[in-house]
Amino acid sequence: MRSLWLQVAAVTAINLRSIAQRRWLSLSTVIAIALVVIVLLAFLAMANGFQRTIAGSGADDIAIVLRAGSQAEINSTVSRDQVRLIEDGPGIARGSDGKPLISPELYLVVDGIKRSTKTKANLPLRGIGEQGSTLRKDITITSGRMFNRGSNEVVVGKALQRQFEGFDLGSTVAFGATRWTVVGVFEAGGSVFESEIWADLNVVQSLFNRNNIVQTVRARLTGPAALNELKSYSDNDPRLKLDVKSEAAYFAEQASQTSDLIQKLGWPLAIAMALGAVAGALNTMYSSVAARATEIATLRAIGFGGFPAFVGTLAESLLLAVIGGVLGAAATYLIFDGVTASTLGGNFTQVVFDFKLSPWLIAEGVALALIVGLIGGLFPALRAARLPIVEGLYAN
Amino acid sequence: MNDFDLIRKNLFRRKLRASLMIVSILIAFMIFGVLAGFYRAFTAGEDAAAADRMITVNKINFTQPMPIAYYNRVRAIEGVRQVTFANWFGGYYQDPKNFIMALTIEPNTYFDVYRSEFEVPPEQLQAFMRDRGSAVVGESLAQKWGWKIGDRIPLNSNIFSQKSGGHTWDLTIAGIVKGKVEHVDTNFLLFQYAYFDETRSFGKDTIGWMILQTTSPENNDRVAKAIDAMFANSTAETSTDTEKAFGKAFAAQFGNIALIVLLVVGAAFVTILMIVGNTMALSIRERTREIGVLKTLGFSGPRILKMVLGESVLLALLGGIPGLAIAALIAMALRNSLASIAPAFAVSPTIILQGLALMIALGLITGIIPALNAMRLRIATALGRG
Numbered sequence: 001m002r003s004l005w006l007q008v009a010a011v012t013a014i015n016l017r018s019i020a021q022r023r024w025l026s027l028s029t030v031i032a033i034a035l036v037v038i039v040l041l042a043f044l045a046m047a048n049g050f051q052r053t054i055a056g057s058g059a060d061d062i063a064i065v066l067r068a069g070s071q072a073e074i075n076s077t078v079s080r081d082q083v084r085l086i087e088d089g090p091g092i093a094r095g096s097d098g099k100p101l102i103s104p105e106l107y108l109v110v111d112g113i114k115r116s117t118k119t120k121a122n123l124p125l126r127g128i129g130e131q132g133s134t135l136r137k138d139i140t141i142t143s144g145r146m147f148n149r150g151s152n153e154v155v156v157g158k159a160l161q162r163q164f165e166g167f168d169l170g171s172t173v174a175f176g177a178t179r180w181t182v183v184g185v186f187e188a189g190g191s192v193f194e195s196e197i198w199a200d201l202n203v204v205q206s207l208f209n210r211n212n213i214v215q216t217v218r219a220r221l222t223g224p225a226a227l228n229e230l231k232s233y234s235d236n237d238p239r240l241k242l243d244v245k246s247e248a249a250y251f252a253e254q255a256s257q258t259s260d261l262i263q264k265l266g267w268p269l270a271i272a273m274a275l276g277a278v279a280g281a282l283n284t285m286y287s288s289v290a291a292r293a294t295e296i297a298t299l300r301a302i303g304f305g306g307f308p309a310f311v312g313t314l315a316e317s318l319l320l321a322v323i324g325g326v327l328g329a330a331a332t333y334l335i336f337d338g339v340t341a342s343t344l345g346g347n348f349t350q351v352v353f354d355f356k357l358s359p360w361l362i363a364e365g366v367a368l369a370l371i372v373g374l375i376g377g378l379f380p381a382l383r384a385a386r387l388p389i390v391e392g393l394y395a396n
Numbered sequence: 397m398n399d400f401d402l403i404r405k406n407l408f409r410r411k412l413r414a415s416l417m418i419v420s421i422l423i424a425f426m427i428f429g430v431l432a433g434f435y436r437a438f439t440a441g442e443d444a445a446a447a448d449r450m451i452t453v454n455k456i457n458f459t460q461p462m463p464i465a466y467y468n469r470v471r472a473i474e475g476v477r478q479v480t481f482a483n484w485f486g487g488y489y490q491d492p493k494n495f496i497m498a499l500t501i502e503p504n505t506y507f508d509v510y511r512s513e514f515e516v517p518p519e520q521l522q523a524f525m526r527d528r529g530s531a532v533v534g535e536s537l538a539q540k541w542g543w544k545i546g547d548r549i550p551l552n553s554n555i556f557s558q559k560s561g562g563h564t565w566d567l568t569i570a571g572i573v574k575g576k577v578e579h580v581d582t583n584f585l586l587f588q589y590a591y592f593d594e595t596r597s598f599g600k601d602t603i604g605w606m607i608l609q610t611t612s613p614e615n616n617d618r619v620a621k622a623i624d625a626m627f628a629n630s631t632a633e634t635s636t637d638t639e640k641a642f643g644k645a646f647a648a649q650f651g652n653i654a655l656i657v658l659l660v661v662g663a664a665f666v667t668i669l670m671i672v673g674n675t676m677a678l679s680i681r682e683r684t685r686e687i688g689v690l691k692t693l694g695f696s697g698p699r700i701l702k703m704v705l706g707e708s709v710l711l712a713l714l715g716g717i718p719g720l721a722i723a724a725l726i727a728m729a730l731r732n733s734l735a736s737i738a739p740a741f742a743v744s745p746t747i748i749l750q751g752l753a754l755m756i757a758l759g760l761i762t763g764i765i766p767a768l769n770a771m772r773l774r775i776a777t778a779l780g781r782g
Contacts, residue, residue, distance in 0.1 A: 025678070028670040035663040042659070069563055074459075075486055075555045077598065109459040119648040122457060176456040176633050208460075209631065213598065241561070269431075272423050273664050279420040280671035283413060287678060343651035348459065350649065 007304050011312035014295070015288075016319060022288055029284040030324040032277040033372055037328025037365040039273055041357060042336050043266025044364065047259040049356035054255035054345065057191035058248035059137055060224040063092075065217040065234070068241045072254070073107045074347045076215045078242065083217055085240055089233045091226030092219045095131075101220035103129035106204050106213070109349055110175045110197070112164040114342070121342070123164060124349040125154075125175065125197045127204030127214075133186075135218045136193055144169045144184030149200045152207075155184035157194035159352035163342055167197075178207045192251070192345070195352045218247070254346035274372050281376025285317050289384045296384055297392025306385035313381035314374075321373020325366040332365070333357055399699070403706045410679070414711070417672055421715025421758070422722070424668040425751055428661050429723020429743045432750065435657045437741040438647050445640035446512060447613040448477075452606040452623055453642075455633040459484075461602035462632040464593075467502075473622050475615035476608050480505035483589060483604040486555035489541065496537065498551060498585040499604075500592040509607050513580045520545065520571030528591040530570035534582030536731075538572050545569055551585065557597045565595070581740035607639070665758075673762040676708050680766035687770050688778025697771040704770050708763025709756055716755035720748055 019026050065086055070076035083104045086092075092100045106127040114121045126132075133139045133146065147153035154173070161167045172179050180199065188194045205211050221227055227246050234240045245253075289296070296309050336355045345351035408414050452470065454460035461483075470479050480502050487498030503525045507516060516524070516532060524532050531551070533543055543549060550564045557563050567587050575582045593600060610619050620636035627634045637645075680687075687700060724743040731741050 025674050028674045032667040032671060035667045039660050039663050067557075069492060069552070070554050071492055072554075077555075077557075109457040111455075111457045114648075117648055117652075120645045121649050122459070176454070176460075177629055177631060208456075269427060269660055272427055273660075273667065276420040276423040276664065276668055276671070279416040279423075280667070282416050283671060283675055286413070341651055344649050 004305065004307065007308040008311045011299065011304065011308040012315045015292075015312040015316045018288075018292065019316060019320075022284070022291065025284045025287055026320055029277075029281050029320050029376070030327065032280045033321055033324025033369050034328035034331065036270060036273045036277045036372065037325050037369050038332050038335075040266060040270030040368060041329060041332035041361060041365045042355070043262055043269070044361045045332065045336050045355040045357045046341065047262035047266065048358060048361060049341075049353045050262065050343070050351070051255045051259040052356055053190060053351060053353040054192050054251050055248075056189070056251075057193060058246065058251035060246050060248050061221045061226075062135055062247040063219045063221055063227055063230055064245055064247045064250050065219065066215070066243045066245070066250075068243050070243070072347045073105075073216050074109065074349070078104070078214050078217055080212045080214075082240055082242065083214060085237065086217050086219065086230075086234075086242075089219075089230050091221050091229040091233075093222045101131050101135065103132040103135050103218045104201060104214040105129065105132065105216050105218060106201055106208070106210055107215045107347065108204065108208055108210075112160075112350075113166065114350075115163060115165050118165075121164065122344065122349045123160065123197060124195065124347060125199065125204065127201035128198050129201050131220075132198065132201075132218070135220055136188060136191075138189035138191075139186055139193070141184045141186050144182075147183055147198070147200060150203060151200070152178065152180045152203060153183045154180045154197050154199045155186050156182055156197050158185055158187050159194035159340075160196060160350075161185055163195075163340065163350075163352050192351055195342070195350060257346060258343065270368065274368055277372050278376050281317060281320070281372055282379060284320070285313060285377050285380035286383070288316060289313060289380045289387070292384075293387060293392045296387055297389045300387070300389045301393065309387070310381045310385035313384045314377040317377025317380070318370065318373045321369045321376070322366070324373075325369025328369065329357075329362045329365050333362075399703055399706070403703055403710060406679075406683070406703075407707050407710060413675060413679070417675055417711055418715040420668050420671050421712055421755075422719040424664045424758075425716040425719030425755065426723045426726070427664045428751060428754065429720045429747060430726050431657045431661050432747045433723065433727045433741055433743045435654060436744060436747065438650065439643075445638070445643055446609075447638070447640075448610045448616070449509070449639040450608050450610065450616060450620060450636055451639055451642045452608065452634050452636040453604075455624075455635040458605060458642075460632070461599060461604060462627075462634065464601045464603050466627065466632075466634070467603065467606060469626060470606060470608060470623055473619060473626070475611050475619045475622075477611045478505055478508050479606055479608040480509045481589070481603045481606045482506070483592070483602075484555070485551075485587075485592070486553045487585060488552050488554060489549065490552075492552075492554060496551070496585055497583060498553075498587070500589040501586045502589055503586075506586065509609050513576055514582075515574045515576050516571045524570040524588075527568060527570055528588050529566065529568060531567040531585055531587035532571040532573050533569055533586075534573045534584045535575065536582045537585060538569070540583075543569055545571065551587075556592075556599070558595050559597050561597075565592070665754075669758065669762060672708070672711070672758070673765070676704075676711075676762050677766045677769075680704060680770055684773065684778050687773055688775050691773070691775045691778065701767045701771040704767035705760060705763045708767075709759030712755040712759035712762070713752075716751060716758070720751045 066076040067078060087100045087102055092102060094100055108125045109122045110125045111120050112123040147155055156167045166173055167182055169182055169185060171182050231244045234242045234244050337357045339355045340352060342350045342352045454462045467479060467481050470476060482499045482501045485498040485500055487496040488494050489496050507514060524530050547569045548566060550566050552564050573582055610616050616638060623636045624634050690700060727742050
């Protein structure tokens with residue numbers, strides 16, 4: 001038994017050392033595998049970054065109330081009467097002054113210019129109620145101040161300010177005939193709110209002719225469990241044809257659509273490319289076996305078994321695959337990790353997010369590379385193991 | 397035995413190797429076909445845009461409404477041949493997942509403005525105009541749900557509600573709209589704005605956007621300026637742009653799709669190029685002695701060059717053509733499920749031509765170095781080797 005392993009080790013070592021003789025062919029396999037991994041990881045990092053930005057935006061103890069069937073804030077309408085009914089609903093936390101902690105909000109789409117492409121893009125302008133900023137976790141004004149109620153002032157999210165032109169502190173932005181002053185920039189823990197512009201609800205309502213109408217109501221619940229109380233209250237009152245969801249559930253839904261799409265695009269592409277790379281790897285390894293036919297036959301003639309030849313060839317293929325996989329992962333990390341991108345989200349507005357690789361994704365990439373190496377090495381390895389000695393000795 | 401037989405026999409001398417090459421090339425062109433089709437779908441609006449068509453939207457953003465009164469004022473502007481308008485409905489059928497691109501339109505003018513793209517039989521159009529509660533549907537949408545003329549369908553909106561409180565509009569299908577040219581996507585439903593406006597619970601007397609046709613593309617600038625000046629300093633200022641510019645800006649909102657497509661196709665191609673190129677070089681090297689024999693028999697250098705290049709081009713075509721065919725099948729299969737994000741997803745004749753050009757280019761690039769080596773090979777060296 002021990003001698004078998006020694007044989008395996010010896011043949012593997014010979015195989016690996018001989019890679020240098022086939023450096024161009026081997027290099028092309030490594031690069032092919034690396035490219036496959038780069039494409040896969042770029043897509044997965046994009047989906048992951050998008051998912052994290054959106055799914056990280058919601059809290060369990062905040063309820064979001066939308067018109068039934070509307071799916072996204074942009075499509076929803078909630079009347080003033082309904083807002084009053086929600087205020088009196090069960091399960092809603094109250095401040096020290098006894099007022100319910102809710103924020104009726106109006107979500108409008110306005111145009112902005114993207115810095116990188118100079119093209120128009122849909123940006124969200126959110127009119128928020130008094131409690132609006134306290135109903136979101138980790139909101140901090142990093143420069144300037146909060147807008148004054150009743151004035152044409154806005155605060156903008158950090159990500160939005162970075163990606164779109166004209167939102168510097170103190171500058172004036174025009175939405176239609178109305179001019180607004182940017183008085184502050186806020187951070188929101190990397191959530192989707194950092195892609196928004198916030199202003200006072202009443203001012204937005206009157207300037208956009210939406211008096212008496214809001215789109216959503218956010219409410220702080222007394223606890224995550226209170227959501228069901230509020231839900232059944234809404235279901236049992238015919239005046240409230242509303243959907244009540246936890247903010248976390250709402251955003252999870254929003255995130256899944258787009259990131260699913262990215263993944264659905266990424267995996268098939270990567271698998272199709274991987275099949276191409278398998279063909280390349282098979283080629284390399286068959287050539288490797290052909291080139292070493294005499295050598296393998298000689299080893300067999302002096303008493304080495306077929307198994308060491310099998311392992312040796314497979315090891316060579318797997319080594320090339322690992323190098324390709326690691327190279328691809330490293331290249332993806334260097335090129336794509338942290339790259340900021342934006343796309344249209346569920347609310348028909350731009351969501352700014354960063355490509356984000358994770359150890360788990362890197363593992364998926366390297367695993368794909370290993371599968372390519374395994375399949376690409378398996379059949380040539382079998383051929384090496386079964387090579388008839390006499391034929392091999394006369395191979396050249 | 398002519399040269400082509402020789403090329404074919406050479407190519408399949410090692411059947412396994414040739415098959416592997418063909419599979420990699422097939423995959424590369426499958427990716428190319430699918431991505432190019434996808435990219436084309438994203439930019440279809442841009443390609444289909446007529447030069448003399450312009451879009452007027454609310455300056456704040458195209459999702460903001462404007463008063464319907466604007467419609468008649470724009471009609472009166474000199475240089476405007478025809479104007480129509482539309483409003484987004486946010487439609488779905490039975491389940492919110494079944495998104496339907498539904499618009500409410502002005503039936504008298506809409507098909508005039510889009511006359512080069514859409515075709516409705518005159519009697520169906522008449523029926524549509526007569527019945528306020530009717531709709532016309534695009535051919536591919538009608539096919540998807542098996543709708544026929546006379547069917548009554550409930551159309552839901554995820555935005556609007558009726559005065560009576562419901563979110564469903566019942567519509568009778570009065571006609572089927574066919575596309576006239578390749579780029580046209582017919583995955584839509586159109587119904588009368590007048591009916592919609594009097595039944596909806598909010599937003600009365602506002603419209604989403606106007607589509608206008610100028611008397612000539614040269615008038616575009618002047619007309620756009622005249623419209624936007626007319627509504628300057630009003631509560632709903634407008635922004636007028638050519639249909640093409642509008643479509644381009646909209647497509648850009650999805651992020652840089654073109655770059656991603658280029659990246660992936662590029663990566664796939666580099667991969668395949670390397671694999672095929674290497675293998676070609678390898679197989680020519682193996683045949684050195686044979687090439688020497690051919691030369692001894694009087695084959696000229698250029699003829700050998702042509703034969704080797706012929707072999708690599710044949711290889712590329714053998715892999716590439718089925719690859720494009722598979723891409724076309726994939727596009728057909730995915731067309732409906734991607735209708736909401738990438739309508740008109742298909743492998744078009746243009747893509748096929750581009751693909752063929754790429755195959756030939758791939759064949760030439762991978763074959764050129766081995767071919768040159770083979771051409772320059774001296775008989776003595778060739779016969780002496782191996």
